Amino acid sequence: MxxxxxxxxxxxxxxxxxxxxxxxxxxxxxxxxxxxxxxxxxxxxxxxxxxxxxxxxxxxxxxxxxxxxxxxxxxxAEEIKDLTGIDIELVQKGMYKISITEEEEYHLKHIVDVQTRAGEQAEWLSQDEVRSREPALSNAVRGAMFIEKDGQVSxxxxxxxxxxxxxxxxxxxxxxxxxxxxxxxxxxxxxxxxxxxxxxxxxxxxxxxxxxxxxxxxxxxxxxTYPVKGECFSVRTHQPLLTGTIFSHGCYLVPKKGGRLLVGATVQPHTFDQTVTVNGISSLLEKAKRLVPNIVHAEWEKAWAGIRPQTVxxxxxxxxxxxxxxxxxxxxxxxxxxxxxxxxxxxxxxxxxxxxxxxxxxxxxxxxxxxxxx
Amino acid sequence: MxxxxxxxxxxxxxxxxxxxxxxxxxxxxxxxxxxxxxxxxxxxxxxxxxxxxxxxxxxxxxxxxxxxxxxxxxxxAEEIKDLTGIDIELVQKGMYKISITEEEEYHLKHIVDVQTRAGEQAEWLSQDEVRSREPALSNAVRGAMFIEKDGQVSxxxxxxxxxxxxxxxxxxxxxxxxxxxxxxxxxxxxxxxxxxxxxxxxxxxxxxxxxxxxxxxxxxxxxxTYPVKGECFSVRTHQPLLTGTIFSHGCYLVPKKGGRLLVGATVQPHTFDQTVTVNGISSLLEKAKRLVPNIVHAEWEKAWAGIRPQTVxxxxxxxxxxxxxxxxxxxxxxxxxxxxxxxxxxxxxxxxxxxxxxxxxxxxxxxxxxxxxx
Amino acid sequence: MxxxxxxxxxxxxxxxxxxxxxxxxxxxxxxxxxxxxxxxxxxxxxxxxxxxxxxxxxxxxxxxxxxxxxxxxxxxAEEIKDLTGIDIELVQKGMYKISITEEEEYHLKHIVDVQTRAGEQAEWLSQDEVRSREPALSNAVRGAMFIEKDGQVSxxxxxxxxxxxxxxxxxxxxxxxxxxxxxxxxxxxxxxxxxxxxxxxxxxxxxxxxxxxxxxxxxxxxxxTYPVKGECFSVRTHQPLLTGTIFSHGCYLVPKKGGRLLVGATVQPHTFDQTVTVNGISSLLEKAKRLVPNIVHAEWEKAWAGIRPQTVxxxxxxxxxxxxxxxxxxxxxxxxxxxxxxxxxxxxxxxxxxxxxxxxxxxxxxxxxxxxxx
Amino acid sequence: MxxxxxxxxxxxxxxxxxxxxxxxxxxxxxxxxxxxxxxxxxxxxxxxxxxxxxxxxxxxxxxxxxxxxxxxxxxxAEEIKDLTGIDIELVQKGMYKISITEEEEYHLKHIVDVQTRAGEQAEWLSQDEVRSREPALSNAVRGAMFIEKDGQVSxxxxxxxxxxxxxxxxxxxxxxxxxxxxxxxxxxxxxxxxxxxxxxxxxxxxxxxxxxxxxxxxxxxxxxTYPVKGECFSVRTHQPLLTGTIFSHGCYLVPKKGGRLLVGATVQPHTFDQTVTVNGISSLLEKAKRLVPNIVHAEWEKAWAGIRPQTVxxxxxxxxxxxxxxxxxxxxxxxxxxxxxxxxxxxxxxxxxxxxxxxxxxxxxxxxxxxxxx
Missing domain, CATH: 3.50.50.60 (FAD/NAD(P)-binding domain)
Structure with missing residues (x-):
């Protein structure tokens, strides 16, 4: 130094x-x-x-x-690739914010309305529409707000x-x-x-x-500020289960390169403890299975946790x-x-x-x- | 060579x-x-x-x-320790074969009877008795056959x-x-x-x-012969959850050194595939939580699988x-x-x-x- | 299936x-x-x-x-990225085939001559030229054949x-x-x-x-055919030590994304044994230090081996x-x-x-x- | 809490x-x-x-x-085993403090003398004696101070x-x-x-x-106090290379259970940086090879570092x-x-x-x- x-x-x-x-x-x-x-x-x-x-x-x-x-x-993404050879794995295939309950559907349709009136791209997809785009989704999914521009990276x-x-x-x-x-x-x-x-x-x-x-x-x-623990896990399949990111109450599923699927995240406020608990895994598994039933056949990869800084x-x-x-x-x-x-x-x-x-x-x-x- | x-x-x-x-x-x-x-x-x-x-x-x-x-x-255990320094981690604290249903209880009591008449040690423990010895067990456990000589190793x-x-x-x-x-x-x-x-x-x-x-x-x-896949996982706590091994229909819990607890095992016949599936983890988790509810607070360690040779x-x-x-x-x-x-x-x-x-x-x-x- | x-x-x-x-x-x-x-x-x-x-x-x-x-x-690279999201990390910054001895220099100059006459790009770089392009190279390097089109991937x-x-x-x-x-x-x-x-x-x-x-x-x-074991190791620095790939007798150094540097490879014929030996690490380390002295300050990452199929x-x-x-x-x-x-x-x-x-x-x-x- | x-x-x-x-x-x-x-x-x-x-x-x-x-x-060792099942792997097979130079030999013989006069067990072993007990040692070893009570644990x-x-x-x-x-x-x-x-x-x-x-x-x-980094590595053989611990200037070799051999440790004062450097590995390898030439055939396992607190x-x-x-x-x-x-x-x-x-x-x-x- x-x-x-x-x-x-x-x-x-x-x-x-x-x-x-x-x-x-x-x-x-x-x-x-x-x-x-x-x-x-x-x-x-x-x-x-x-x-x-x-x-x-x-x-x-x-x-x-x-x-x-x-x-x-x-x-x-281009600048970083040029300078370091690192691919940040930017994926721009949109995000599906899922409704399971009638109340969620009502809320999401309202948000679509608010956002489109504000000039943002956002659209409501019926159950049939969302499941034709993402066939792995279960029929517990009533519909989804689709946001084209909400991508993801590694x-x-x-x-x-x-x-x-x-x-x-x-x-x-x-x-x-x-x-x-x-x-x-x-x-x-x-x-x-x-x-x-x-x-x-x-x-x-x-x-x-x-x-x-x-x-x-x-x-x-x-x-x-206060720390909020989030636990995640990942699974693998040869053919990807999903194309876009699935975002629902208490659980999101993010398709990564080569057939990895990342499932997150729990919300445990007021702890710096980075251990993954049985409870965390178990509750995420239940939610993920409800959204994408075929995830049960995927290969388990690993689980981890991170501590996010929240403010009052x-x-x-x-x-x-x-x-x-x-x-x-x-x-x-x-x-x-x-x-x-x-x-x-x-x-x-x-x-x-x-x-x-x-x-x-x-x-x-x-x-x-x-x-x-x- | x-x-x-x-x-x-x-x-x-x-x-x-x-x-x-x-x-x-x-x-x-x-x-x-x-x-x-x-x-x-x-x-x-x-x-x-x-x-x-x-x-x-x-x-x-x-x-x-x-x-x-x-x-x-x-x-x-002594010979191996002397020759190699390796501790096989022999634990002789007995095994609890658990009944959840009335039918299982009836069957296990019969086995206790058969084995004791054949000169083996085996005893029936009521719900109170087994839970006083292993307080982490849930009240779904009706009772247990206790076998003093069935120990475990690493x-x-x-x-x-x-x-x-x-x-x-x-x-x-x-x-x-x-x-x-x-x-x-x-x-x-x-x-x-x-x-x-x-x-x-x-x-x-x-x-x-x-x-x-x-x-x-x-x-x-x-x-x-045919191969039978078995999937397992392990968790950790500072104070051990169990003393003896818990053996039940479709799930066993084996307490290892230093507060590790090993949970096994699924039974998937006719495959050499050693990957761990989401399904395997998920079904073992459900069974383990029913037997030892406090396992939800344990730290997740890892999951793995092995292929066992079964015969007709x-x-x-x-x-x-x-x-x-x-x-x-x-x-x-x-x-x-x-x-x-x-x-x-x-x-x-x-x-x-x-x-x-x-x-x-x-x-x-x-x-x-x-x-x-x- | x-x-x-x-x-x-x-x-x-x-x-x-x-x-x-x-x-x-x-x-x-x-x-x-x-x-x-x-x-x-x-x-x-x-x-x-x-x-x-x-x-x-x-x-x-x-x-x-x-x-x-x-x-x-x-x-x-483009097709694979589109289909899977996987970046094969293609780098097209050329390869330096290094001479340490006068004999190697003579041979490499001959090869440059042969290849250019056959219409391939290849050029001879003096010690000064190669070290101005790759300043981490030691002065044991007499010169190098530079091949622009010999790139590398992950x-x-x-x-x-x-x-x-x-x-x-x-x-x-x-x-x-x-x-x-x-x-x-x-x-x-x-x-x-x-x-x-x-x-x-x-x-x-x-x-x-x-x-x-x-x-x-x-x-x-x-x-x-017969198997030939090759052992490798990798190190890391924040600023990359090299830009192009260094290829020399018995040792190559391949700069990977984010400052990783891969050093390979030993040649052990007639074995399927994939273990890494102390000898393998030790001999590669000596060669790499002679070529790039500053590698000693790099962080050690890991070592591994692979078995390559050679033919008579x-x-x-x-x-x-x-x-x-x-x-x-x-x-x-x-x-x-x-x-x-x-x-x-x-x-x-x-x-x-x-x-x-x-x-x-x-x-x-x-x-x-x-x-x-x- | x-x-x-x-x-x-x-x-x-x-x-x-x-x-x-x-x-x-x-x-x-x-x-x-x-x-x-x-x-x-x-x-x-x-x-x-x-x-x-x-x-x-x-x-x-x-x-x-x-x-x-x-x-x-x-x-x-017994108390911990009883309470936790953990074997601390206490080995009481003595330690050889090795001389390579005449000066080291002179110094070690003096220390043997000092310690025995103070009532401690310590003895001088000639080259032949130490190599008959530890045949893997090279003939660079002139002799050794043998200390029966200096054992080791994991x-x-x-x-x-x-x-x-x-x-x-x-x-x-x-x-x-x-x-x-x-x-x-x-x-x-x-x-x-x-x-x-x-x-x-x-x-x-x-x-x-x-x-x-x-x-x-x-x-x-x-x-x-100030921090002192120490780097180590470990190797494996099926038959152990050593029985007792070898302690020499700048390098020790500690035989662990099941044929592992631990080689340590560098001395890098005034840093909390826990990365392993190429230099650290390389210098330890040289020293270990000089003491136990056959280590070159051992399998490489891994390298790591720790930060020790030294005082003025x-x-x-x-x-x-x-x-x-x-x-x-x-x-x-x-x-x-x-x-x-x-x-x-x-x-x-x-x-x-x-x-x-x-x-x-x-x-x-x-x-x-x-x-x-x-």
């Missing part, structure tokens, strides 16, 4: 990687620190859905953020892709390096202390996922720390960390460069809770 | 290992051949139950064989233990070596041809598990091939391969030495089906 | 996969059988070099075969890509299925017997790599069995199995369709040795 | 496990917290040598500590053994739980804050290995924090963490109970450096 960098990024996940990549493209001298190994936490565990419309449903600042980020993937490949592309552009990466404290002078960040010595920089970006809150210096404006109001944190100039925060992406990584990298880069951001990020500033209380 | 051995053993599983070990103890010069890696098929996949009484229930040649074999484990450790103990006594082991044909002269075996050349010996023992039938030279007295009459094959002098067969042990390995090693050694066997093995000879037809 | 197919392919490696894929494109109903798991032997172990010019050096039937096959990769991804693309086109794949004998009628193949029953077909293609010889029916025209005259077998109509053989590709897979698939398809092959394959017919003896 | 415990242990390695076990035997209500998974750092990576005499050589407080700890293993099994035995005695274990701060009242510890909430206790023991210093509350009496004066820290009543520290064991774990558990338990310790620990108190400066 040199002693001085334009920017230091704390966190070697998908958002740290995207920030490093975008800063490096602007010619910044960047150091990225990861306390363990790259892309081993939520970024390596995620299913990789780009569910801007399926997950967020109604317009608002997060919806706009997600839409813009989703649009960045095709070009990013979360581990995207994460490594950003990080290795950043390295190719000169970013220095250090694994097994923990930040132990931040260095400040007159309210400005001047560097960090790590378990491998101190490093100077006027810009420090914390992108530590669910661990960000605990990393940050104590101040009167704390993050209000469901919005991420993106911005400069109000109490410390030069300290930036990018976390709280919850289930949208993969989807939002591209725009997150771009926004933080603009903030570092003191330029306007491509979307309004005032809803994501750290001090929003404190202000609301007032 | 030398060119000449007293005995050649074909198969590097638990029975090949036991035979090698027992022959080496008698001073024989032995070569053991394994087509893949040691202990990677059924021997490495088994749960390791020594269920002589629980599995076989009524007296007969197989029951006697099983009982004698079970009695050999304590001394073997199947992979027993298999490797036999093989490495044999190596310590001078047995030569070759992995990745396939037998392509047998060499005969005037009705006597004289050696084998392998993918690494030919080797001479007047005694060739086929202990290839479910692959034995296909290995053997074609003759008018074929084996009548449920009895193993142990003996000399009626058409080829010097060719011996030890297979068809089905779910009792671990339990029967010690006595199998001893019996084959006696046969090679042309000495009487410690139990009557006439029921296990290859030619039994042909004779019956007559 | 159905009972009847247009073609049965024996072997689930890269060549079996390519044949299946090319037959399926012609509308054939195909069954592919693999005795273990797909792409787990040499096809999954290979480094993936497309070293048509670097490996074969001088014109001849194998050189022509290799050149045509190399040219097929760009289109195949061998495991290509293998799975072919197999899964074949599945997408309707090929049925069965793992854990061993062929135990062939069925013939009046000199024509009519099907096969497997450990999961018999299947009928008038075309059976044996693409079993080093195991092909032992699979084939005994006849007066045997294959003359160094040429593969591609053609119909002279003694059995409808029985085809594709093996003996030695270190060129990945490179030759595309053309192998096309040639076998043409043979099955009784059409002319795109290259003259008379040098590769099985009966060549017998004829020569005469 | 309950809200209140007699003792909280921070660190789920071998020393945390031993402390938990010894406290639980005294009836204490104990909570053990591990930030990642149990026994995954140095405790799971160690070779398990009990090299009291071989490593420490001359009398002094650490030598006495080591000797007493070494003597505790046989009984612990470090991962001992670590898990302590931890699971503690769990069996009622200790509550929480993985993925990080301590974020300590709670104090009037100079006494009252509990801790974790990422999963706060817990009260009047006794907190920090046994976090190389991470202990960073864990502890900042005070004027800091630990003076080479002595561990064992005692109560001088600034905070009820806060205890057990770290700095460097290469003797496995050897010293039993006595560490006993000493901390005595300190918690305000009883005299079995050995004088004044040399290991935290405040020793501060005092010396004065």
């Amino acid at each position: 040199l002693n001085r960098y334009d920017c230091i990024i704390v966190g070697g996940g998908v958002n740290g990687g995207s920030i490093a990549y975008h800063l490096a493209k602007k010619g910044k001298k960047v150091l990225l620190l990861e306390k363990d190994r790259l892309a081993r936490k939520a970024s390596g565990a995620a299913a990789g859905m780009l569910a801007a419309q399926a997950e967020l449903e109604e317009d608002g600042p997060l919806f706009q953020l997600a839409k813009q980020s989703r649009a960045m993937f095709p070009i990013l 979360a581990p490949q995207l994460s490594l892709g950003f990080l290795k592309a950043a390295a190719a552009l000169g970013v220095e990466i250090k694994e097994y390096t923990e930040v132990t404290s931040f260095l400040f002078e007159s309210g400005k960040v001047t560097g960090i202390q790590t378990n491998h010595g101190s490093v100077e920089s006027e810009h420090v970006i914390v992108a530590g996922g669910a661990w960000s809150e605990q990393l940050l210096p104590k101040s009167q404006i704390p993050l209000q 109001d469901g919005l991420p944190y993106l911005g400069e720390h109000p109490a410390y100039e030069g300290l930036f925060v990018a976390t709280g992406h919850y289930r949208n960390g993969i989807l939002l990584a591209p725009i997150t990298g771009e926004i933080i880069t603009r903030l570092v460069e003191r330029e306007p951001t491509p979307v309004d990020i005032s809803a994501f500033r750290m001090e929003r809770h404190t202000e609301k209380i007032i | 030398l060119n000449r051995y007293d005995c050649i053993i074909v198969g590097g599983g638990v029975n090949g290992g036991s035979i090698a070990y027992h022959l080496a103890k008698k001073g024989k010069k032995v070569l053991l051949l394994e087509k893949d890696r040691l202990a990677r098929k059924a021997s490495g996949a088994a749960a390791g139950m020594l269920a002589a009484q629980a599995e076989l229930e009524e007296d007969g040649p197989l029951f006697q064989l099983a009982k004698q074999s079970r009695a050999m484990f304590p001394i073997l 199947a992979p450790q027993l298999s490797l233990g036999f093989l490495k103990a044999a190596a310590a006594l001078g047995v030569e082991i070759k992995e990745y070596t396939e037998v392509t044909s047998f060499l005969f002269e005037s009705g006597k075996v004289t050696g084998i041809q392998t993918n690494h050349g030919s080797v001479e010996s007047e005694h060739v023992i086929v202990a290839g598990g479910a692959w034995s039938e296909q290995l053997l030279p074609k003759s008018q007295i074929p084996l009548q 009459d449920g009895l193993p094959y142990l003996g000399e091939h009626p058409a080829y002098e010097g060719l011996f067969v030890a297979t068809g042990h089905y779910r009792n391969g671990i339990l029967l390995a010690p006595i199998t090693g001893e019996i084959i050694t006696r046969l090679v030495e042309r000495e009487p066997t410690p139990v009557d093995i006439s029921a296990f000879r290859m030619e039994r089906h042909t004779e019956k037809i007559i | 159905l009972n009847r197919y247009d073609c049965i392919i024996v072997g689930g490696g890269v060549n079996g996969g390519s044949i299946a894929y090319h037959l399926a494109k012609k509308g054939k109903k195909v069954l592919l059988l693999e005795k273990d798991r797909l792409a787990r032997k040499a096809s999954g172990a290979a480094a993936g070099m497309l070293a048509a010019q670097a490996e074969l050096e001088e014109d001849g039937p194998l050189f022509q075969l290799a050149k045509q096959s190399r040219a097929m990769f760009p289109i195949l 061998a495991p991804q290509l293998s799975l890509g072919f197999l899964k693309a074949a599945a997408a086109l309707g090929v049925e794949i069965k793992e854990y299925t061993e062929v135990t004998s062939f069925l013939f009628e009046s000199g024509k193949v009519t099907g096969i017997q497997t450990n999961h029953g018999s299947v009928e077909s008038e075309h059976v293609i044996v693409a079993g790599g080093a195991w092909s010889e032992q699979l084939l029916p005994k006849s007066q025209i045997p294959l003359q 005259d160094g040429l593969p077998y591609l053609g119909e069995h002279p003694a059995y109509e409808g029985l085809f053989v594709a093996t003996g590709h030695y270190r060129n199995g990945i490179l030759l897979a595309p053309i192998t698939g096309e040639i076998i398809t043409r043979l099955v369709e009784r059409e002319p092959t795109p290259v003259d394959i008379s040098a590769f017919r099985m009966e060549r040795h017998t004829e020569k003896i005469i | 309950l809200n209140r415990y007699d003792c909280i242990i921070v660190g789920g390695g071998v020393n945390g496990g031993s402390i938990a076990y010894h406290l639980a035997k005294k009836g204490k209500k104990v909570l053990l917290l591990e930030k990642d998974r149990l026994a995954r750092k140095a405790s799971g990576a160690a070779a398990g040598m009990l090299a009291a005499q071989a490593e420490l050589e001359e009398d002094g407080p650490l030598f006495q500590l080591a000797k007493q700890s070494r003597a505790m293993f046989p009984i612990l 470090a991962p099994q001992l670590s898990l053994g302590f931890l699971k035995a503690a769990a069996a005695l009622g200790v509550e274990i929480k993985e993925y739980t990080e301590v974020t701060s300590f709670l104090f009242e009037s100079g006494k510890v009252t509990g801790i804050q974790t990422n999963h909430g706060s817990v009260e206790s009047e006794h907190v023991i920090v046994a976090g290995g190389a991470w202990s210093e960073q864990l502890l509350p900042k005070s004027q009496i800091p630990l003076q 004066d080479g002595l561990p820290y064992l005692g109560e924090h001088p600034a905070y009543e009820g806060l205890f520290v057990a770290t700095g064991h460097y290469r003797n963490g496995i050897l010293l774990a039993p006595i560490t558990g006993e000493i901390i338990t005595r300190l918690v109970e305000r009883e005299p310790t079995p050995v004088d620990i004044s040399a290991f108190r935290m405040e020793r450096h501060t005092e010396k400066i004065i």
